[in-house]
Amino acid sequence: MIEATDVRFSYASKIEALKGVTLTVKDGEFLAIMGQNGAGKSTFVKHFNGLLKPTSGKVIVDGVETTKTSVASLARNVGFVFQNPDHQLFSETVEEEIAFALKNFGFAADVIEKRVTWALELLSLAQYRKTSPFLLSGGERKRVALASVLAWNPQTLILDEPTIGQDHEQKEKLTQFILQMQAQGKTVVIVTHDVEFVAECNPRVVLMKEGKIVAEGMGKDILTNPQILAESSIVLPQIAQVFSKLSALGFPKNVIDIYEAEKIILNAVGSKQR
Amino acid sequence: MSVFDGLKFRKVYSPIHNLDPRVKFIYVISIFAVAIIFAQIIPLLFLFVLQVPFVLLARVQRQWLRSLRGAAFLAAVIFAVNVGSSFFYAGYKIAPPAVESALALTLRFVVLVESSSVFFLTTSPDHLGLALEESHVPYEFAFAFTTAVRFVPVLAEEAQTIMDAQKARGLELEKGGLMKRIRNYIPVLIPLIVSAIRRSLELAEAMESRAWGATKKRTNLYSLKLHKGDYALLAITIGILIAAVYIRLYVPIPTIVHLL
Amino acid sequence: MAIIETKNLTYTYPSAAKPSIAEVSIKVEKGEFVLITGPSGCGKTTLCRCFNGLIPHFYQGEMKGEITVAGEDVLRRHTYEMAKHVGLVFQNPENQLFALSVEKDVAFGLENLGVSRPEIRKKVDWALNQTGIYDLRERSPHEISGGQQQRVAIAAVLAMEPEIIVLDEPTSFLDPLSAQKIFDVIYDLNRKQGITVILVEHRLDLTAKYANHLIVMDEGKVRFEGDPREILSSEETRLIGVGIPKATLLYKMLKKDGLNMDGNTPLSSEELAEQLLETLRAK
Numbered sequence: 001m002i003e004a005t006d007v008r009f010s011y012a013s014k015i016e017a018l019k020g021v022t023l024t025v026k027d028g029e030f031l032a033i034m035g036q037n038g039a040g041k042s043t044f045v046k047h048f049n050g051l052l053k054p055t056s057g058k059v060i061v062d063g064v065e066t067t068k069t070s071v072a073s074l075a076r077n078v079g080f081v082f083q084n085p086d087h088q089l090f091s092e093t094v095e096e097e098i099a100f101a102l103k104n105f106g107f108a109a110d111v112i113e114k115r116v117t118w119a120l121e122l123l124s125l126a127q128y129r130k131t132s133p134f135l136l137s138g139g140e141r142k143r144v145a146l147a148s149v150l151a152w153n154p155q156t157l158i159l160d161e162p163t164i165g166q167d168h169e170q171k172e173k174l175t176q177f178i179l180q181m182q183a184q185g186k187t188v189v190i191v192t193h194d195v196e197f198v199a200e201c202n203p204r205v206v207l208m209k210e211g212k213i214v215a216e217g218m219g220k221d222i223l224t225n226p227q228i229l230a231e232s233s234i235v236l237p238q239i240a241q242v243f244s245k246l247s248a249l250g251f252p253k254n255v256i257d258i259y260e261a262e263k264i265i266l267n268a269v270g271s272k273q274r
Numbered sequence: 275m276s277v278f279d280g281l282k283f284r285k286v287y288s289p290i291h292n293l294d295p296r297v298k299f300i301y302v303i304s305i306f307a308v309a310i311i312f313a314q315i316i317p318l319l320f321l322f323v324l325q326v327p328f329v330l331l332a333r334v335q336r337q338w339l340r341s342l343r344g345a346a347f348l349a350a351v352i353f354a355v356n357v358g359s360s361f362f363y364a365g366y367k368i369a370p371p372a373v374e375s376a377l378a379l380t381l382r383f384v385v386l387v388e389s390s391s392v393f394f395l396t397t398s399p400d401h402l403g404l405a406l407e408e409s410h411v412p413y414e415f416a417f418a419f420t421t422a423v424r425f426v427p428v429l430a431e432e433a434q435t436i437m438d439a440q441k442a443r444g445l446e447l448e449k450g451g452l453m454k455r456i457r458n459y460i461p462v463l464i465p466l467i468v469s470a471i472r473r474s475l476e477l478a479e480a481m482e483s484r485a486w487g488a489t490k491k492r493t494n495l496y497s498l499k500l501h502k503g504d505y506a507l508l509a510i511t512i513g514i515l516i517a518a519v520y521i522r523l524y525v526p527i528p529t530i531v532h533l534l
Numbered sequence: 535m536a537i538i539e540t541k542n543l544t545y546t547y548p549s550a551a552k553p554s555i556a557e558v559s560i561k562v563e564k565g566e567f568v569l570i571t572g573p574s575g576c577g578k579t580t581l582c583r584c585f586n587g588l589i590p591h592f593y594q595g596e597m598k599g600e601i602t603v604a605g606e607d608v609l610r611r612h613t614y615e616m617a618k619h620v621g622l623v624f625q626n627p628e629n630q631l632f633a634l635s636v637e638k639d640v641a642f643g644l645e646n647l648g649v650s651r652p653e654i655r656k657k658v659d660w661a662l663n664q665t666g667i668y669d670l671r672e673r674s675p676h677e678i679s680g681g682q683q684q685r686v687a688i689a690a691v692l693a694m695e696p697e698i699i700v701l702d703e704p705t706s707f708l709d710p711l712s713a714q715k716i717f718d719v720i721y722d723l724n725r726k727q728g729i730t731v732i733l734v735e736h737r738l739d740l741t742a743k744y745a746n747h748l749i750v751m752d753e754g755k756v757r758f759e760g761d762p763r764e765i766l767s768s769e770e771t772r773l774i775g776v777g778i779p780k781a782t783l784l785y786k787m788l789k790k791d792g793l794n795m796d797g798n799t800p801l802s803s804e805e806l807a808e809q810l811l812e813t814l815r816a817k
Binding site: 036137138139164165166167168193194234235237239241242245248258261262266268269 | 575625680703706709775776780804808813
């Protein structure tokens with residue numbers, strides 16, 4: 001469990017990036033932190049594994065205050081997948097890349113071997129085991145970065161802007177993957193501004209603006225509230241956009257799922273024909 | 275990253291900042307030349323004090339003093355080496371003239387450092403880049419300079435991100451003996467280098483797409499024009515040079531030892 | 535005459551096993567707003583770089599077939615000559631800006647072309663105004679947001695007054711609101727200045743409504759080309775892996791369910807909402 005209490009954070013340049021953020025992330029939760037670029041989402045999330053320490057306020061991860069322990073020990077349970085895989089890749093083979101963190105955490109050699117194989121299978125990278133990560137395509141490199149974090153099986157997974165530059169199919173696979181992790185009981189936190197992606201997954205949503213949390217709730221409600229979204233410079237997902245213009249017909253406004261939309265419309269048509 | 279703070283130009287507007295960098299450069303080179311002509315304390319002290327009004331006019335006192343502090347260590351080393359070597363050669367005796375000449379050499383070093391510091395503190399990278407472009411230096415050189423300056427903060431941020439990404443995978447940079455600690459930086463250096471290479475390729479693409487190399491006669495949006503202040507500085511510079519040469523040739527300079 | 539025409543264009547990167555684009559034959563008319571899409575690796579980025587000569591001149595490799603852009607045979611012209619006709623805006627905003635101030639960056643291309651100073655000043659100011667960033671002109675590129683940086687990149691290309699502007703996933707790194715601003719700027723340039731626009735994008739929900747010419751690529755080949763409404767309502771397109779706009783998908787689903795809606799296949803939420811209002815009010 002991650003508990004952030006009144007977290008304030010200022011960078012060295014004296015810019016206050018977080019102005020008192022309080023949030024609890026329960027084990028096994030699926031959370032999306034959204035907001036405009038510069039709202040403080042990435043800054044906040046870097047407190048979860050101790051990369052950043054609050055200037056005031058506290059962050060407690062699994063009962064341990066982050067200022068009292070190292071990033072390495074926090075990372076053991078909080079895996080952070082950065083936006084750009086090229087900021088992580090450096091090894092000669094994909095295998096070594098995935099083993100890197102395992103070695104850092106002191107896993108035994110045979111365990112490392114097993115974990116690497118497992119991660120490769122999980123992300124369909126088995127054929128690239130001995131390949132240099134630099135020779136892979138953009139999407140494949142993203143999977144290698146992800147595999148290298150999953151390998152040590154952290155309880156919490158943080159994904160920073162995982163959908164950037166991904167095509168439709170890759171995003172679908174990502175959604176499936178997240179739901180799979182969820183089913184395994186992992187806590188998943190994604191930092192994103194991709195409303196359509198969030199609309200697909202429907203997690204709990206936390207909306208940030210200028211260093212503060214301005215809204216919190218289920219995706220369905222947050223993403224369909226035009227005032228909230230306008231304030232935090234997020235656009236409505238397409239389905240919600242359609243329904244916001246159909247309020248004259250008495251349709252509900254908080255629709256983000258395409259199948260639900262279909263049902264509602266057909267019902268309305270059906271009832272009119274009666 | 276405090277190292278890079280020194281390079282971050284602060285947008286201050288003062289008469290010194292607005293001077294043409296080329297004229298300032300000529301001034302600094304002249305100071306260099308004069309500092310080398312003399313090996314006695316009095317003229318070198320005079321040169322040092324000459325910088326002060328510029329520093330005050332440009333309102334860069336704090337940064338200038340900070341660079342003085344930075345030079346202090348090396349200055350002390352120069353002094354010690356000179357005194358030390360004269361100590362040995364004079365048969366284990368410390369002679370006042372030797373000390374004085376060691377002091378003079380140290381002062382010369384300080385003058386060289388301080389006058390170039392004033393130059394860089396009062397010249398923005400854009401201004402410097404423009405001066406390079408306008409002074410018949412091949413354009414590629416000026417371009418490389420401004421592009422490098424432009425990307426320094428970008429690379430610094432990226433280095434920080436990469437370190438964060440690897441720390442998040444359990445990398446402990448400060449752990450272990452010297453060799454281990456050096457090896458710890460490999461997961462930081464390789465992505466940084468690879469990223470720099472990728473970045474240069476993307477930049478090259480962008481340059482080509484914007485007609486790089488279309489003509490040898492490149493024009494410029496801006497131009498540097500000389501103003502009254504520039505001519506004044508030029509006059510001062512020439513005055514100093516003439517005076518220095520005259521004094522050097524005809525005026526004997528007393529040493530402090532002599533005066534005491 | 536078409537402003538861009540390719541015949542059986544095939545290109546293989548040096549030391550690549552197979553071509554990145556194969557037998558691509560397309561025609562783009564002056565003033566069109568072309569949208570190129572397709573799954574990752576389909577060759578759309580490669581195709582973009584053929585339009586201004588980066589391929590084959592910068593990338594070397596093997597090129598077969600013909601390509602004519604703005605009346606020029608790209609294979610016979612230097613990239614810097616093509617730059618006068620085709621402007622290329624890339625994905626990463628940061629890596630397209632070299633100068634220490636926005637207006638110097640916008641002037642870069644004109645300086646390279648040896649244009650006179652007063653002309654440069656005029657064109658730079660014009661381009662800055664067209665893209666809505668005139669008050670940012672003295673700022674350093676590092677201080678401004680990603681969306682603003684991309685507008686600088688567009689202005690920098692626009693200043694050279696090309697007939698064609700090609701944009702390769704220009705909003706990948708931007709949030710939806712900034713992305714929308716970019717698309718508005720591009721659409722404006724297309725409508726008001728008559729500039730032919732070629733936009734490569736995944737996010738069809740934001741962009742499909744602007745295009746009057748859609749090209750879908752897959753594995754180096756052009757699979758579909760033509761009217762966006764037709765192509766996006768076809769099941770085959772969806773199966774390739776193209777992200778059909780949700781509004782279009784919902785429309786298809788409702789039609790299949792038997793709902794009778796007049797009018798064209800919608801490409802945006804506004805169009806679908808309009809149609810639904812009409813259909814449901816009529817009943």
